Amino acid sequence: MTKLLISIVGPTAIGKTALSIKLANHFNTEIISADSRQFFKEMAIGTAVPFDDELDAAQHHFIQNKSILDNYNVGDFERDAIAKLKELHQKHKTVIMVGGSGLYVKAVTKGLDYFPEVDASIRENLNLQLEEKGLPHLQDQLKTLDTEAYNTIAIDNPKRVIRALEICLGTDKPYSSFLTNPEKNRAFKTISIGLNAERNIIYDRINQRVDLMIKNGLLDEVKSLLPHKELNALNTVGYKELFNYFEGDWTLDLAVSEIKKNTRRFAKRQLTWFRKDENTKWFDYKTNVSEIIDYIVANS
Known part of the structure; x- marks a missing residue:
């Protein structure tokens, strides 16, 4: 019996979490997150970690399981996610993966690319620049x-x-x-599902999400992280802009406006990345879940 990984991709705020829960409930299975910032327990609001009722609706893995103080990278995630999938596939034919971090998704589905060693002085010079x-x-x-x-x-x-x-x-x-190295052999088949919408709809959804984050306490979350603002994990949209506000460089209105702008840019890059995979089947974000289930069953 072929083991399946259903990978749900698409731009931020498009509805990937809601779809993943519907699919997990239909297939009676569990979800692994491939969102590289939702790993960190100190970053809940600004990374749009699923709400408690969403986490209760299906078993999730790799959500707030690390600290920003931990040294955790995509190679670590590839190792941990493959091990978790092996464990989950012993109980479930199908497992769901959801997340907008393209490199992390690729690490699980196809493996990381090989890069040659280069002279360390090049990086030193670039850091100086x-x-x-x-x-x-x-x-x-x-x-x-x-x-x-x-x-x-x-x-x-x-x-x-x-x-x-x-x-x-x-x-x-x-x-x-x-970025074109041969794919690694995996012990499962991946079915990649993409969610998309017209650009103005994506941008409206992003703006609404940012406003909701502010309402839900993003300022307090970011303020608590000011002592750690130099960490790579916090060089993230929604945090770095508010650091500028708390340090007196920007007004709050400017910071929120920049969060929205930078999130829109991020969504554009996400789509550019995910569209490179010709095997991804794209659906409008309002598509009835039954249509997506029919596609998955037909291609299992």
């Missing part, structure tokens, strides 16, 4: 050297930008050219 000239300077370099990477990676994350640049500079090849 970051300090002296700022992130936009590095972003411009990456846009010149590898437009595809510029359009798909987390471009506001200095670590990701530096990683892509050091590969470009150290190999004289685009970072994106190393």
Whole structure:
């Protein structure tokens, strides 16, 4: 009997969580999260962790299971998620995975790509440029050297930008050219489901979600994390903008406006990433779940 992983992808605020719960209930199974920020227990509101009633509606894994103080990366997640899937597939033919972190989804479904070692001095120099000239300077370099990477990676994350640049500079090849390694053999079949909507609908849903986060206490959550603002986990939309507010650099209105703008940009990058997978079946976000179930059953 073929083991299945149903992977639900799409832009932020599109309704992936709601669909994952409906599918988990239909297939009587459990959910693993591939959202790289929902792992952290200190970051509940700003990462849109499922509400308590949603968590109660289906068993979830990799939700608030780590601290921002933990050193946890995509390689660690690949190892842990594959082990968890092996365990869950002993009880369930089908398991659901949901999340908008493209690299983390790919790590589970296809495995991580191999990158050659490059001279450590390249990264040191890039870090120096970051300090002296700022992130936009590095972003411009990456846009010149590898437009595809510029359009798909987390471009506001200095670590990701530096990683892509050091590969470009150290190999004289685009970072994106190393993202085509053969897929790893997995002990399960993946069915990838994408949710999408017209751009104006996505943007409206994002704006509404940000307003709801503020109403639900995002300011208090971010304020409590100010002492740790230099951590990579907190270099995240919704947190870094409010750090600027609490430090007196921005007004609250500006910070909230920037959260919405940066989240919209993030959603655009998510779609660019997920659309590269030709095996993903896309559905409108309002599609009746029965239609999606019929597709999964027909392709199992």
